[in-house]
């Protein structure tokens with residue numbers, strides 16, 4: 195085997211000659227890696243050949259060849275894509291095992307090609323599986339069962355691993371190696387080199403986008419990534435414990451092992467805002483998985499993009515579960531321009547339905563409608579005609595015009611009320627319904643006793659804003675959309691002169707007619723939107739209910755946002771990652787309940803509780819009003835992450851002091867890397883906002899000389915994010931935008947303001963102080979805060 199330095203169990207090679215030993219080891223690994231790349235190149239050619247072959251068969255044009263072509267092209271293109279991605283840093287791990295174990299568990303995932311290996315040599319772990327033409331395994335895919343030991347083996351539980359080696363590469367070139375000796379007594383002839391490259395990798399400069407961690411996934415993280423595919427996984431852990439990283443790697447794992455199941459129905463990943471989704475968007479493609487839909491809470495509903503956060507108080511009102519009932523009642527309300535009177539004349543008799551009667555009819559219809567409001571026109575027409583006939587009889591129509599048959603009356607009335615029907619029961623859009631609640635009178639009507647007069651005033655003023663939508667508005671729009679449903683869809687040929695066709699629906703038969711579009715449409719329905727958003731090309735449409743949903747920063751979701759997510763995963767399994775100590779949502783109990791309903795689990799365990807299983811089995815159906823109350827009960831598993839990979843020990847200690855204030859009984863995650871740089875807590879006593887901003891600018895200039903990567907300037911909510919003349923690597927953002935992000939250095943302004951801005955201000959401050967990997971500067975005007983953060 196390789197050159198021996200210091201003998202078995204002697205620990206990492208060090209002292210004179212250690213560098214040469216390491217170089218020799220690197221050179222030996224390079225030879226193996228080169229061989230893997232040669233084979234990877236051949237496999238890519240094979241995949242490309244299959245793609246060409248698929249297209250060739252398509253040209254032959256027989257029916258069965260088209261089916262074969264589709265399957266072949268699909269598989270070959272996935273394969274080609276994965277193989278291309280793997281070109282960078284293909285091999286990153288090596289396991290030296292006891293002789294038997296090496297061949298034990300290389301299993302094929304569903305549809306993939308890895309097969310049991312017979313070799314006794316070391317196992318190499320990489321981004322994709324690579325085999326020789328004779329099916330001998332050169333590299334094992336990191337997601338295959340045989341690779342598990344690479345992440346799980348410890349000295350206490352070595353799993354027959356004697357030495358674990360991490361290979362650090364740049365492109366095709368191995369630049370460093372780092373060893374872990376797990377069974378010194380069996381290490382006969384094995385060299386051990388390395389000097390903490392893992393910790394060094396944690397200290398690396400951040401380039402502004404998150405990267406995958408395949409080479410260094412830690413044991414507690416791997417357990418979650420490979421958790422059973424059935425049921426729901428809930429992950430808790432402090433800032434920087436890798437919750438986001440783990441959730442994304444789990445998606446890659448699930449797609450690898452269950453491509454048909456999850457790839458077919460789709461995977462949805464939801465993050466707090468667009469800055470965050472942009473930050474994580476490269477991770478899955480770098481793992482060869484480009485198929486998951488990545489959305490933020492602000493753009494989950496296509497056609498709408500939230501541009502602002504509401505004030506904490508407004509968020510609290512808009513996010514509360516009571517809004518579901520308010521939105522439902524708003525949809526059932528008299529639309530703003532709907533007529534107040536229906537008049538028809540038959541045989542000289544004038545029949546009128548006034549506003550009072552019409553409102554009663556509207557209420558009845560809403561109670562009876564079982565589908566969507568927007569497709570209820572047929573039912574509406576029938577009910578109105580019945581009411582007209584009853585009224586005709588009631589006012590003595592049969593006396594004035596004896597012998598009139600009901601059928602004649604109805605046919606005549608129907609001819610007269612087409613326009614009325616369109617105006618009285620218009621095809622409504624969610625945006626229009628929500629804007630209409632900008633009228634305090636209308637909102638009061640819909641709110642009943644659920645809102646106080648003061649709340650109604652503030653809420654109406656917010657809905658009346660013409661310019662944009664807020665994050666919480668998006669969930670309200672989706673709620674309304676679920677009640678409205680999709681408008682009628684085209685099905686046959688339109689006859690322009692057909693008096694019975696109203697807004698694309700034949701009011702006699704309920705049939706939908708072709709080529710019809712509503713005249714105005716601010717938003718389309720969720721079904722159309724998600725079809726459009728997830729359409730691969732104009733032909734293929736994907737399902738709207740996802741197979742797996744990942745929710746990041748879940749601690750911040752309001753009950754209304756959980757309802758919105760619940761509708762996208764009625765039959766889904768879920769991965770939910772959260773840190774309650776970072777929550778900006780005040781009523782955690784209500785949010786927890788809404789989460790359990792959306793996920794279809796009995797009740798999510800509290801922070802720090804042991805993994806649990808809910809009662810399993812029952813499949814649920816669709817809730818008529820779009821609520822998640824009848825989702826199935828599924829098993830769920832809870833996990834906790836305990837190591838902070840982001841913050842230096844120095845920065846983590848500041849965060850821990852904030853945590854002690856925010857959530858006194860919480861246990862902080864353990865930071866593992868010392869940077870040698872204490873956080874700077876600078877007091878600018880009594881400074882006003884411009885002075886503090888000026889000081890922040892000076893701090894940024896200093897930091898630009900100290901770190902190579904990104905610098906985040908984190909401001910209290912509502913502070914001006916004026917454009918500074920600074921390089922792109924400096925970002926200005928408010929505390930809520932900073933969620934989930936990380937920077938090499940962070941400058942935080944006025945912690946006292948952040949803490950006081952809402953009842954959850956301290957938890958938001960905890961988020962803000964835990965963003966930096968290397969340097970943290972805090973500017974405060976308050977001596978108390980200086981003392982607290984600086985531990986003086």
Ligand SMILES: Nc1ncnc2c1ncn2[C@@H]1O[C@H](COP(=O)(O)OP(=O)(O)OP(=O)(O)O)[C@@H](O)[C@H]1O
Pocket residue numbers: 395396404405406407410411412415431432433434435436437438439440773776839840933934935936964
């Ligand atoms: N095993 C690992 N190896 C290398 N880096 C890691 C590992 N685990 C996590 N990291 C890195 O640590 C940083 C924090 O990870 P991540 O953002 O996933 O944490 P988080 O728990 O989601 O944090 P927050 O709660 O603040 O959103 C990232 O840069 C991530 O790449």
